[in-house]
Amino acid sequence: MVQVDAHNIVPCWAASDKQEYSARTIRKKVNSKLEEFLTDFPPIIKHPYTSTFEPQPIDWDGAIDSREADKTVGPVEWAKPGYNEAMKMLKSFIEERLRKFATKRNDPTEDALSNLSPWFHFGQISVQRVVLCIRELRSRYTESVNAFLEEAVVRRELADNFCFYNPLYDSLNGASVWAQQTLDKHRCKCGRDLVNGRTARNSAVSTHQLF
Structure with a gap:
């Protein structure tokens, strides 16, 4: 049996054998293994066995009705699903926005920005594919390419490392001691009004003028 990690480029267990606490501590480890793992994808081959399996049609209306979601929110128009659409967005990033990524991304x-997050999130294009394309422009847009690799590879690997090695990754108890102490110190001294609950936030109901 072969275990495959397709979420990132360098498998988190290969990048480090412990929890890292900053990009500074994991950067060298990740970069030292990029040449090993950042390789092109092998060509797709036809499976030697045919299948008679036919998937059942999906009841999309039923799926939507089963969720507690605001049905008045319209569909996303700017991001079309699929690998081909992801490649179109990547092409526009390379041609129109990559040159200013280093200085204007914040x-x-x-x-x-690359605007590729929706396709990354739903697995319709891999970070590895994008990085392979972006690296080809390093001599032309050195600072921007390096900045993109820092965010798309190093920082992403750091987040994956945290979730893999910290069993409390989804709780404040998983935060560093200094972070917990800082939050506790300001728990009742910030002078703020009652924090809005989830229902109020989702309905955009608040007494705060800026909100």
Whole structure:
């Protein structure tokens, strides 16, 4: 049996054998293994055995009705699903936005991001595929390519490392001691009004003017 990690590029257990606490501590470990794991994908071959399995049609209306979601929210228009659409977005990033990624990616008024998150999230394109394409432009957009690799590879691997090695990754108890102490110190001293609950937030109901 072969275990495959397709979520990132360097498997988290290969990148480090312990929980890392910052990009600084994991960066060298990840980068030292990129040449081993950042390889092109093998060609798809036809499976030698045929199958008579036919999937049942999906009841999309039933699936939507089963969720506690706001049915008035319309469909996302800017992101079309599928690998081909992901490649179109990657192409537009390379041609139009990559050159300013290093300097403008944190400016909300600038369109400087890859905008590939939806396709990453739903597994319709891999970070590995995108990184292979982006690395080819390193000589032309050195700073931007390095910045993209830092965020798409190093920081992503750091997050995966945290979830893999920290059994309390989904709780505040999994945070560093200093972070827990800081949060506790300000628990009742910030002077804020009652924090809005989930229902109020989802309905955009709040006494806070900025919200």
